[in-house]
Each structure stands twice: as structure tokens, then as C-alpha cells.
Amino acid sequence: xxxxxxxxxxxxxxxxxxxxxxxxxxxxxxLIMLSxxxxxxxxxxDQLPDLEKYMRMHYDLHINMEGMHAIKHLxxxxxxxxxEMRRLQEGLSEE
Amino acid sequence: xxxxxxYKILGLNxxxxxxxxxxxxxxxxxxxxxxxxxxxxEAVKLFxxxxxxxxxxxxxxxxxxxDQYGKDWxxxxxxxxxxxxxxxxxxxxxxxxxxxxxxxxxxxxxxGDFSDFFSSMFGNRGGGRQTKFKGQDFRASVQINLSExxxxxxxxxxxxxxxxxxxxxxxxxxxxxxxxAGHGAPGANGGPNGDLYITFEVHNDTAFTRKGNDLYKTVxxxxxxxxxGGEEIIDTLSGKVKLTIAPETQNGAKIRLKGKGFPVYKKExxxGDLYITxxxxxxxxxxxxEKELFEQxxxxx
Numbered sequence: 001x002x003x004x005x006x007x008x009x010x011x012x013x014x015x016x017x018x019x020x021x022x023x024x025x026x027x028x029x030x031l032i033m034l035s036x037x038x039x040x041x042x043x044x045x046d047q048l049p050d051l052e053k054y055m056r057m058h059y060d061l062h063i064n065m066e067g068m069h070a071i072k073h074l075x076x077x078x079x080x081x082x083x084e085m086r087r088l089q090e091g092l093s094e095e
Numbered sequence: 096x097x098x099x100x101x102y103k104i105l106g107l108n109x110x111x112x113x114x115x116x117x118x119x120x121x122x123x124x125x126x127x128x129x130x131x132x133x134x135x136x137e138a139v140k141l142f143x144x145x146x147x148x149x150x151x152x153x154x155x156x157x158x159x160x161x162d163q164y165g166k167d168w169x170x171x172x173x174x175x176x177x178x179x180x181x182x183x184x185x186x187x188x189x190x191x192x193x194x195x196x197x198x199x200x201x202x203x204x205x206x207g208d209f210s211d212f213f214s215s216m217f218g219n220r221g222g223g224r225q226t227k228f229k230g231q232d233f234r235a236s237v238q239i240n241l242s243e244x245x246x247x248x249x250x251x252x253x254x255x256x257x258x259x260x261x262x263x264x265x266x267x268x269x270x271x272x273x274x275x276a277g278h279g280a281p282g283a284n285g286g287p288n289g290d291l292y293i294t295f296e297v298h299n300d301t302a303f304t305r306k307g308n309d310l311y312k313t314v315x316x317x318x319x320x321x322x323x324g325g326e327e328i329i330d331t332l333s334g335k336v337k338l339t340i341a342p343e344t345q346n347g348a349k350i351r352l353k354g355k356g357f358p359v360y361k362k363e364x365x366x367g368d369l370y371i372t373x374x375x376x377x378x379x380x381x382x383x384x385e386k387e388l389f390e391q392x393x394x395x396x
Contacts, residue, residue: 005287007228007286012228015227015228015283015284015286016227016228017227045229045287048228048229048286048287049229049232049290052229053130056128056130057128057130057131060124060128061121061124061125061128062121063125071131075131075133078133079133082134082270083270086269086270087306087307090269090304090305090306
């Protein structure tokens, strides 16, 4: 089985200079997913792009948790619509 | 090199206050930030300009210098020379993605190069967002033809001077993205490298229309063959196929050739179907004799 690569939230917050509470809130809002081992919380490497994205939105663009939650939902919709648009653009005259 | 009007980019006039600049920047950044405009290379470019304008105008030193020299830009030869020196000493950054006819960009939008105008006035930018743990992801788009996408094939790219060869499995879709783990920017503090995401733009260079794994084609059929039946040889992506035309085949009749469509992505041996629509060709420029015969036929009905 593939080794799951992860970093503790504590360590991660030191590297990224963010509050642990910010990361926990992202988890609570379902924006990222933390894993737990005993007392300690971990973030898996494949969650890091999302963590960084929400860090940019929050700290650079001043978007709050609720706003990011709404954005996540809208981005998913855009994604679906893009895929749908591509299918339609493929110029189907036939059924 | 073009003069860049940073005030115009942020929609401000020259006596904007620091607060105006901050507000204008945040407002525009929220609109054009690449995180909020996925898969949009145009937004990446625009955001870079906004960032650059903010970098200059929000820094009192830089703003002063820009205001002072900016308007005499065309006469400012010393900057032109400085630029040349900088270029000969080798510029940092640049496009790390070469070959393959694709385009490259990073999506977080803060690692991109600033303009020549900026670097000639302020030097190469030192700071920017630094990698804290995971390396930055790279994004690239690659254009391939539908006939290439039909077969599993290899593509070689060079990313940051390193060649990587990937196998593109048959049946890849237009707009499909594949992730090549670890081929982004290096990580820091023992963190993982970023990943490379490649989006495929598949251009149709065939006579078929693709819908998912199925292919569609309209085939002209001469009137006599449609009426009396016969055989027709048609091209498919896997070679020629001989079809039997039933007598009295109607215009617009459709047939399905099972398994003659497009390969199913990463499903060995599985193919979609090919749908053929017959388009009956009515003869033109009829001779007197032909007209006569058609009239005879019409009277028999």
C-alpha cells in the first residue's frame, strides 16, 4: 500500500506561519480534511494545495470562512459547467 | 519596452492615497485572482499586472521613483542600459516549460515574472511568496490532435531543464487534466515537491465528430445505391470497412458500428461505437433521357 505522506498541523503551522485555529476552522467548514492520530492532528500532503489556496484567499484577499465555503461550492459548479460547455461545444449535430 | 501606467491598471489617479491603493488592489485582486478563476490563463496575466502595480504603488520608495522617472521614461537611457546589463547577467525565472507546443503558467499567480519595465526600474524582484513547505504546482496545456489521442503515445516535455516523458493513454478527452506528481517546484523544509498538471486540448483533425467515446459521421450515398441496395466502403479510425446497404435505405438512416468508435481511456480493448448517417445524394444535371425515365417512374406510383 502506498505510504500516506502527512505533516502534523502543529509543524505545518510553523512553516506556513499561520494559526492552528485557522487550519482547524478550515477542517470544521469542510474546506480541507485533517486526519487524527491520538491527540495529534495531521494534514496529508494532497491537502496542501487546498490549504495554500485558502491561505491566499483568507490572508491576501481577506475572505472569511463563510465566503471561502461559498467560493468552494461555486468553483465546483463552474467546473461542472465548463465540462458541460466543452461537451456542447464539440459541435454535435448527431444524437 | 513599453511604459506601464500602474495607476491606470488599478483604476486610480496620480494623487491616490495609500488607502485608495490598498482598496483598489484588494478589489481587483478578488476579481482576478487565479484561485477564483480556474483554468484561465488570461486571469493569471491580469493578476500579475495588478500585483506588479500594487508592488510599485504600495511601496512609498518605489512609488516615488516611478512618479519621478516614469513620465520621462522614453528619455531614461540609463534604465535601458541597466536592463541590458541585467539581461546579460542572466534573468531568473522565465518559462520553465519547453517543447510540446504547449503553454505554461503557475496558477497561484504570485510567482510569475514581472515585466521588463519593472525589472529595469527596480531590478529583479527579490521577495515574492516563498515556498514554505510544499513546492509550487506547475500547470501546462498541451495541444494534440484527435488522431493522436486515438492511440497510446508518448510525449516528451522539458520542465525546468529536466526532460520528462509521459505516456498519454489512448482516449484522452478534450480538457482532461493529468497530474504528474513531484514535477513542480521543489519543496522547502523537507516538504514534497509541487506537482505538474497538464491539460490536454484535443483538436479534431478527422472527419468524425466525437461525443464521449462514440464517433459520428455523415456518409453520402448515391440515390441508386440507396434505392437498390449495394455495398459502400467507408473509412473508420481503425481502417476501411465494407458496409452492406439495404435496398430502399432512407435519407438520414442511421447505423451503428459497434466498437468502431474511440478507445475508452485507460480501459484496454474497450471502444465506443461509430454512428453513420446516410445522406442520399439526389442526382443533378439530368439528361433528357434521365428525366424521361424519372417521369416514367413517377407515373408508376
